[in-house]
Amino acid sequence: xxxxxxxxxxxxxxxxxxxxxxxxxxxxxxxxxxxxxxxxxxxxxxxxxxxxxxxxxxxxxxxxxxxxxxxxxxxxxxxxxxxxxxxxxxxxxxxxxxxxxxxxxxxxxxxxxxxxxxxxxxxxxxxxxxxxxxxxxxxxxxxxxxxxxxxxxxxxxxxxxxxxxxxxxxxxxxxxxxxxxxxxxxxxxxxxxxxxxxxxxxxxxxxxxxxxx
Numbered sequence: 001x002x003x004x005x006x007x008x009x010x011x012x013x014x015x016x017x018x019x020x021x022x023x024x025x026x027x028x029x030x031x032x033x034x035x036x037x038x039x040x041x042x043x044x045x046x047x048x049x050x051x052x053x054x055x056x057x058x059x060x061x062x063x064x065x066x067x068x069x070x071x072x073x074x075x076x077x078x079x080x081x082x083x084x085x086x087x088x089x090x091x092x093x094x095x096x097x098x099x100x101x102x103x104x105x106x107x108x109x110x111x112x113x114x115x116x117x118x119x120x121x122x123x124x125x126x127x128x129x130x131x132x133x134x135x136x137x138x139x140x141x142x143x144x145x146x147x148x149x150x151x152x153x154x155x156x157x158x159x160x161x162x163x164x165x166x167x168x169x170x171x172x173x174x175x176x177x178x179x180x181x182x183x184x185x186x187x188x189x190x191x192x193x194x195x196x197x198x199x200x201x202x203x204x205x206x207x208x209x210x211x212x213x
Contacts, residue, residue: 132178139186140193148210151195160194164205 002012010018017025055065063071068090070078082091093101100108110117137154144151151157159177161169173180181187194202201208 132182136178136181136186137193140188140191143193144195144198145192146194146198146208146210148213149195149198149208151198156195157193158196158199160192160199160202162190162192165190 004010004012004018004021005016006021007018010020013019013022015022015025055069057063057065057071057074058069059074060071063073066072066075068075068078078091079088082088085094087093087095087101087104088099089104090101093103096102096105098105098108134154136159137157140159142152142154142157144157145160159181160166170177181191198208198210
């Protein structure tokens, strides 16, 4: 290990100096001496970052805001007058647990273990999407609509736009295409169920080879 010349018992940092001496030398070279500039010393073209003004309570504008648009005295008074059955966070709401209303308690639970609730949300979302897709497959016959195609496995079936307007439909709704069809009562006109192979072969107005057999 290379040792510093200023202090041979310390490891080298830069310019033959140890970390402490190098930092002292660096601080001396700074014109401001590591002092934070006053806003009046900024360059004329410097844009001062916007600052959010402090919130003023509605009850006593001359006091500091505490919560719910009230100063500390009025907020504590509202909590006392709310009664034991009401929440301490929002006195006008009933308490659910820990003296908190339903919204604040849910928020507190989430941030106590966010990864747990994120994983639960991912699992619920995956289960919801699977139920929706299974419902779509069942509503549109559960098998490929192409003649001479025996595919009936739902994992290999997909929605086909008969008029070729699938891209426009997806551009309009994004990932909510299946939800839109369910909301409209699963319309049969203009939609059908095809396997992935038949769907790929009919793109661009082509004819599926199954229909030519």
